[in-house]
Amino acid sequence: MGAVKSKRMPRAVREQQMLDAAVRTFGQRGYMAASMDEIAELAGVSKPLVYLYLNSKEDLFTACIRREAAALTEAVRAGVHPDLPADRQLWEGLRAFFTHTARNPDGWAVLHLQARTHGEPFAAEFTAMREEIAALVTQLILAAAREAHRDPDLPEREVAGLAEALVGAAESLAAWANATPGVTARQAAATLMNFAWAGLGDLMAGRPWSPPEEPERAQAG
Amino acid sequence: MGAVKSKRMPRAVREQQMLDAAVRTFGQRGYMAASMDEIAELAGVSKPLVYLYLNSKEDLFTACIRREAAALTEAVRAGVHPDLPADRQLWEGLRAFFTHTARNPDGWAVLHLQARTHGEPFAAEFTAMREEIAALVTQLILAAAREAHRDPDLPEREVAGLAEALVGAAESLAAWANATPGVTARQAAATLMNFAWAGLGDLMAGRPWSPPEEPERAQAG
Numbered sequence: 001m002g003a004v005k006s007k008r009m010p011r012a013v014r015e016q017q018m019l020d021a022a023v024r025t026f027g028q029r030g031y032m033a034a035s036m037d038e039i040a041e042l043a044g045v046s047k048p049l050v051y052l053y054l055n056s057k058e059d060l061f062t063a064c065i066r067r068e069a070a071a072l073t074e075a076v077r078a079g080v081h082p083d084l085p086a087d088r089q090l091w092e093g094l095r096a097f098f099t100h101t102a103r104n105p106d107g108w109a110v111l112h113l114q115a116r117t118h119g120e121p122f123a124a125e126f127t128a129m130r131e132e133i134a135a136l137v138t139q140l141i142l143a144a145a146r147e148a149h150r151d152p153d154l155p156e157r158e159v160a161g162l163a164e165a166l167v168g169a170a171e172s173l174a175a176w177a178n179a180t181p182g183v184t185a186r187q188a189a190a191t192l193m194n195f196a197w198a199g200l201g202d203l204m205a206g207r208p209w210s211p212p213e214e215p216e217r218a219q220a221g
Numbered sequence: 222m223g224a225v226k227s228k229r230m231p232r233a234v235r236e237q238q239m240l241d242a243a244v245r246t247f248g249q250r251g252y253m254a255a256s257m258d259e260i261a262e263l264a265g266v267s268k269p270l271v272y273l274y275l276n277s278k279e280d281l282f283t284a285c286i287r288r289e290a291a292a293l294t295e296a297v298r299a300g301v302h303p304d305l306p307a308d309r310q311l312w313e314g315l316r317a318f319f320t321h322t323a324r325n326p327d328g329w330a331v332l333h334l335q336a337r338t339h340g341e342p343f344a345a346e347f348t349a350m351r352e353e354i355a356a357l358v359t360q361l362i363l364a365a366a367r368e369a370h371r372d373p374d375l376p377e378r379e380v381a382g383l384a385e386a387l388v389g390a391a392e393s394l395a396a397w398a399n400a401t402p403g404v405t406a407r408q409a410a411a412t413l414m415n416f417a418w419a420g421l422g423d424l425m426a427g428r429p430w431s432p433p434e435e436p437e438r439a440q441a442g
Contacts, residue, residue, distance in 0.1 A: 030340065117251065117338040157404070161394060161412035168393020169386035176385040183378070191382035195417070 015053050018043045023064050027106025031061055031114045031122075058121070065115045065122060068107035069129035075100040076133060086144035091193050093140070094170065098185035098192075101174040108178065112171055130167065137163040166196055236274050239264045244285045248327025252282055252335045252343075279342070286336045286343060289328035290350035296321040297354060307365035312414050314361070315391065319406035319413075322395040329399065333392055351388065358384040387417055 021043035025034045036057055040047040054060040079096025080089050101108040115126035141159050169192055177188040242264035246255045257278055261268040275281040300317025301310050322329040336347035362380050390413055398409040 030338065032339070113338050117334050118253070119251065157401075157408075158412060160401075161397070161404070161409065162416055164397040165390035165394050165413055165416050169390040171393065172389020173382060173386050176382070180378075180381075183382070187378075188382065191379060192386055195383055195386050 011053070014043075014045065014049075018045065018050055018053060018060070019064055019067055022060050023068060023110055024106045026061060026064055026114055027109035031118050036060075061114075061118075062121060062125060064110055065125040068104070068111050069115075069125060071104070071107065072097070072100055072111065073129055073132055076136065080136070080140075086140055086147050087197055089143070090140055090197060091189065093136070094189040094192055095186065097170055098174060098177060098188040102177060102185040102188075105178045108174060112175055134160075134163045134167050137166050166192075169195065232274070235266065235270075239266065239271055239274060239281070240285055240288055243281050244289060244331055245327045247282060247285055247335055248330035252339050257281075282335075282339075283342060283346060285331055286346040289325070289332050290336075290346060292325070292328065293318070293321055293332065294350055294353055297357065301357070301361075307361055307368050308418055310364070311361055311418060312410070314357070315410040315413055316407065318391055319395060319398060319409040323398060323406040323409075326399045329395060333396055355381075355384045355388050358387050387413075390416065 018039070022034075022039045025039050025042060029038075034057075036047055036050060039060070040050045043050070050060065054063060076093055076096050080093045082089070084092065111126060111129070114122075116123045138159055141162055145159075173188050173192055177183040177185070239260070243255075243260045246260050246263060250259075255278075257268055257271060260281070261271045264271070271281065275284060297314055297317050300320075301314045303310070305313065332347060332350070335343075337344045359380055362383055366380075394409050394413055398404040398406070
């Protein structure tokens with residue numbers, strides 16, 4: 001990247017290079033430890049130029065979260081074709097998700113690890129993305145319920161809980177897959193699909209798991 | 222707590238009071254924003270006494286993570302009875318988990334949100350707990366496979382992935398349940414049990430979800 005330092009290039013291009021460098025640095029070092037010097041050097045620009053374009057470390061981090069969140073959401077959306085059956089839609093969505101997080105491990109670390117714990121404006125960006133994806137998953141579960149002609153039987157809160165479980169499982173598996181050599185995006189997607197779909201499938205088919213009868217209520221929540 | 226300030230009490234008791242105050246403050250404000258002044262005041266002791274007992278903010282935070290991780294792991298272990306059938310063990314384990322996180326929301330916030338993103342020594346404490354729980358879940362899945370007489374069919378990596386998915390789903394649901402008024406620990410456990418068990422059950426019974434045949438390999442991971 002140093003080679004392009006002296007060339008004139010449009011602001012938008014240079015800004016993306018700064019964001020590339022920032023995502024890599026924040027993802028690998030963490031928000032606190034990342035320095036603006038390091039980011040500027042990696043981007044092949046001067047530190048004042050980073051401040052001129054992106055204002056502050058906080059604004060730069062926000063821009064990173066926003067860009068990575070938009071890219072991930074877009075990848076998942078693009079993977080899902082609404083005219084397919086629900087299970088196929090979920091499979092395509094999971095594959096798109098794990099393919100994207102595998103190809104962008106630093107972006108995923110920024111979103112999954114960094115964004116939600118350094119205070120409110122950052123956490124809010126992450127939460128907005130997570131809610132958008134959870135809403136997409138909720139629609140998928142409702143579509144599956146419609147296909148199984150069972151939508152009046154599945155209460156709204158149950159669907160919200162299932163979507164939350166699926167999103168959490170996907171987040172966890174993405175971090176695990178990125179940290180485990182040899183696990184491909186397709187394998188991670190297949191593992192979660194097996195786990196999730198067979199479970200949702202039984203649920204839709206009216207075969208929930210039944211909790212045992214319990215006389216002891218002492219430690220019940 | 223101010224009332225006990227002047228009384229003599231054993232160091233161990235006073236230390237637990239400091240940790241109670243610290244968990245509450247770290248959980249509600251976050252690690253960076255929490256001040257030692259606030260923690261000392263909430264514990265009803267002087268700030269020098271907190272430093273005398275627990276050395277530094279870093280050591281205090283580490284002690285909080287360690288205590289909350291041990292309490293959560295212990296609660297889950299105590300909930301699971303190894304002589305029950307696998308599905309019942311999972312149900313009891315999930316109930317114990319969600320009951321504990323519902324009763325200790327600040328402790329859960331310390332573990333789930335704070336511990337893993339403020340640098341290595343803290344993250345390592347969290348990772349150790351997570352691995353212990355994932356190992357417990359892995360044993361449960363293997364027990365379920367044995368019950369279904371299918372253990373040679375389930376590759377080790379698949380089991381590890383399933384355990385990772387289940388742990389991630391539980392983490393996500395615990396945060397959601399704590400943030401959603403009216404969701405009880407039992408409901409959260411039932412939602413995840415339905416999701417997980419029916420899915421695992423199908424898998425154990427040799428009915429995995431089958432991915433469609435795909436000629437396009439372009440965007441496969």
